[in-house]
Amino acid sequence: MSAILADLRRTLFAPATIVTLILVLLLAGLFDVGSTPSLGRPFDYGYNSGYAFSYEYNGGFVFWFYVFNGHGAPIAGANLTVSVPAGGNSSSVPAVSGSATTGPDGRATVTIARNDSTTEFTIESVSSGGTDEWTGPVGATPPGDVVPGPGTLSLVDSGPYDLTPTMLLFCPGPSGGAPDGPSLEIRANYSAPDPREVQLSLTPVTSDVTTYVIPRGELPLSSSRIDFLLLNRNGSELAGMSETPRELSVVPYNQTFWGQDLLEDTNQWGFVVPLVAIGLGYAAYARPRSSRSLEPVLGLPTTRAGVLIRRYVSAVVPLAVVVAAAVVIEFAIYGPVSGLAPALLAMIWAGLFLEAVAFLGFVFLLAHLLRSAGLVAVVAGGVAGFLAFFVSDTIYLVAELGHTSTPSGALGAAPLWNPTQLAGAAIGEYFSWLGSPGEGWSGLPSAGTLFGSLLAVTAFVAISAPVVALMLARRRD
Numbered sequence: 001m002s003a004i005l006a007d008l009r010r011t012l013f014a015p016a017t018i019v020t021l022i023l024v025l026l027l028a029g030l031f032d033v034g035s036t037p038s039l040g041r042p043f044d045y046g047y048n049s050g051y052a053f054s055y056e057y058n059g060g061f062v063f064w065f066y067v068f069n070g071h072g073a074p075i076a077g078a079n080l081t082v083s084v085p086a087g088g089n090s091s092s093v094p095a096v097s098g099s100a101t102t103g104p105d106g107r108a109t110v111t112i113a114r115n116d117s118t119t120e121f122t123i124e125s126v127s128s129g130g131t132d133e134w135t136g137p138v139g140a141t142p143p144g145d146v147v148p149g150p151g152t153l154s155l156v157d158s159g160p161y162d163l164t165p166t167m168l169l170f171c172p173g174p175s176g177g178a179p180d181g182p183s184l185e186i187r188a189n190y191s192a193p194d195p196r197e198v199q200l201s202l203t204p205v206t207s208d209v210t211t212y213v214i215p216r217g218e219l220p221l222s223s224s225r226i227d228f229l230l231l232n233r234n235g236s237e238l239a240g241m242s243e244t245p246r247e248l249s250v251v252p253y254n255q256t257f258w259g260q261d262l263l264e265d266t267n268q269w270g271f272v273v274p275l276v277a278i279g280l281g282y283a284a285y286a287r288p289r290s291s292r293s294l295e296p297v298l299g300l301p302t303t304r305a306g307v308l309i310r311r312y313v314s315a316v317v318p319l320a321v322v323v324a325a326a327v328v329i330e331f332a333i334y335g336p337v338s339g340l341a342p343a344l345l346a347m348i349w350a351g352l353f354l355e356a357v358a359f360l361g362f363v364f365l366l367a368h369l370l371r372s373a374g375l376v377a378v379v380a381g382g383v384a385g386f387l388a389f390f391v392s393d394t395i396y397l398v399a400e401l402g403h404t405s406t407p408s409g410a411l412g413a414a415p416l417w418n419p420t421q422l423a424g425a426a427i428g429e430y431f432s433w434l435g436s437p438g439e440g441w442s443g444l445p446s447a448g449t450l451f452g453s454l455l456a457v458t459a460f461v462a463i464s465a466p467v468v469a470l471m472l473a474r475r476r477d
Helices: 002-012 015-027 245-250 256-290 304-333 342-369 373-401 408-417 419-433 449-473
Strands: 050-057 061-068 079-084 096-101 107-112 118-127 130-139 146-148 153-156 166-170 183-188 198-204 209-213 226-231 237-243
Touching: 002 304, 015 256, 015 304, 050 166, 061 079, 079 107, 096 107, 146 237, 153 237, 256 304, 256 342, 256 373, 256 419, 304 342, 304 449, 342 373, 342 419, 342 449, 373 419, 408 449, 419 449
Parallel strands: none
Antiparallel strands: 050 061, 050 146, 061 107, 079 096, 079 118, 118 130, 153 166, 166 209, 183 198, 183 226, 226 237
16 A cells, blocks of 8 residues: 555656646636636526516506526516507507516516506517517406416526526515415326326415426426416416426526537547546656666566556546546536536546546556657547547548548447547436437537447446556566
């Protein structure tokens, strides 16, 4: 154990290791803070946003509005206009309109003085992102009765790639005050008798704006429909919305720019992480072997195989920590795609770490095939660069030189053996597990076959390369 700790300290404090760690921290965005898709991008009205309203009739209509962005937070400064055409139930009733602007809390009130019992309303909401309209009938109700309008129940994002989508509920009470005893109920497979039926009654609604976490884990994926019902204190239905489990899993994850940013960023780390492994492998084994500084160690009671194993462990341990730090910094804290769900972070880390281990073993193997440590680093880095950036270009070039059409089969099969894309394939597999295949994600690798193939290829290299290096180390080469 003392020998392994000594090798670990030697590897950690080697100049090549220090340079590699500084490079990783810089590339992970420590000094270039990026924006998160959910909180950093401008969620203007009309794009990943919406409005909800309720109304009350009391000699006219009073509308209470709430305008929100893609994750349910209020939007200030949205202009709302409610217009009533002339006529209604009586041709003598003139056209009327009212307008208001949302405050910092995203709320606004519009009053229409109209004695018509039922009519068509046009609601227009305008902000810096665009204009949205809703036209529909509203009916007179006894004074004090509040009627929910469209948007009262709205699915919103709880965060980029979060495991639990949330639903926004807007439910003011009489005169726009506190809700008057309503409750929210979720039903799945609600068509009795049904042994798979699930009915979840949530706590009473106590605030006019509430976000509820949708308990996907408690809802059967076999459901054909999931109903969200806003119930009055007497159990009557005030408003409702229906979704499917598939739609619930897609809602937080199907934004094209999120998926594309995540995939591109992960593929870039599919090249950076091998460089980290190469740097640690160079510091731990390739350079000492090339400079023959391992020879005095062999005079101690040890073997060449024992030295290789200890040096390999001394590189694997910091490699796991470095990759984890890079993933946390880039995808959970500072990078351009941040705040991912823990399970997705774990998938990205596992894919990148396995790829890094494969390249680390490759460096140890090259150290026994090439005498120069610098040449080992150049060859390993060239392989990483070729796999990350030049596979498709090379296929096109070969086809061009051979005066043939580009082999589509070769292009389609190229990702199946490219370890630098393992983390990207893991992302596709993650969303497949959630029931979302990622439609609309430009460039997203398909899950299943691709992930299984890359996992097998990368694991084979990660295991076989150090084993072959170990076999060569047992010889006095």
